[in-house]
Each structure stands twice: as structure tokens, then as C-alpha cells.
Amino acid sequence: MSGDETASVNAALLQMAAKIGGLESTVSTLLQTWQRMEEKASEGRKDLHRKVDDLRAEMTAMGAQVTTATKDISDMKPTVQAVQNVQVQATGVRNASRWLYWAAVGLSGGVGWIITNFIDIHLKR
Secondary structure (H helix, E strand, C coil), X not given: CCHHHHHHHHHHHHHHHHHHHHHHHHHHHHHHHHHHHHHHHHHHHHHHHHHHHHHHHHHHHHHHHHHHHXXXXXXXXXXXXXXXXXXXXXXXXXXXXXXXXXXXXXXXHHHHHHHHHHHHHHHHC
């Protein structure tokens, strides 16, 4: 092998070594990027699981509150119906009182008319 051929082979080997070094650097960068992405994905999955667990706990608490509220409402139902019945009775009493008041006013006016006419009749005689 001559000196030119040796230099050419050495130059080719240097170029190959540079390219291999670049490839190693690229592979290393890709591996680091994938590892960071996997770590972030794992954190994201952990956050998602935590949020789902929190949501499940909230739903359980809300279910218990709805059950309690339903029981309280069913316990209050007879009282509400009794109050409604009393309101209906009060409305009837109020209407009857109005009728009695106007009947009393009418009767007192009629009695007053009779008394004034009776007095006028007896006094004129």
C-alpha cells in the first residue's frame, strides 16, 4: 500500500468515525428524549388516576348526601302535607268569615232601617 492509499483509507476511517460518533450522539439524544417523554407520561397517568380517584370519592360523598336528603324529604312529607291542609282550612275559614261579615253588615243595616222606620211610624202617630 502506498502512502496516498494509506492517507485515503485513514481519511475514510476518520469520516466513518465522525459519522458513527454523530449517530451515537443522535441515538443518545433520542433515548434521553424518550425517557423524558415516558417520565412525563407516567406523571400524567398518575395525575389522571389521582383525579379519577378524587372524582370517585366526590361521587360517593354526593351519593351519601342525596340518600340523606331523600330520607329527610320523605320524613318531612307528612308535615308539609299537614301544613298544606291547614292552609286550605285557613283559606276556607277566611272566606267564611268574609261571608259572615258581609251578612252581619247587611243584617245590621236592615235592622237599622227597621228601627228607624218603626220609630218614625210610632212617632208620627
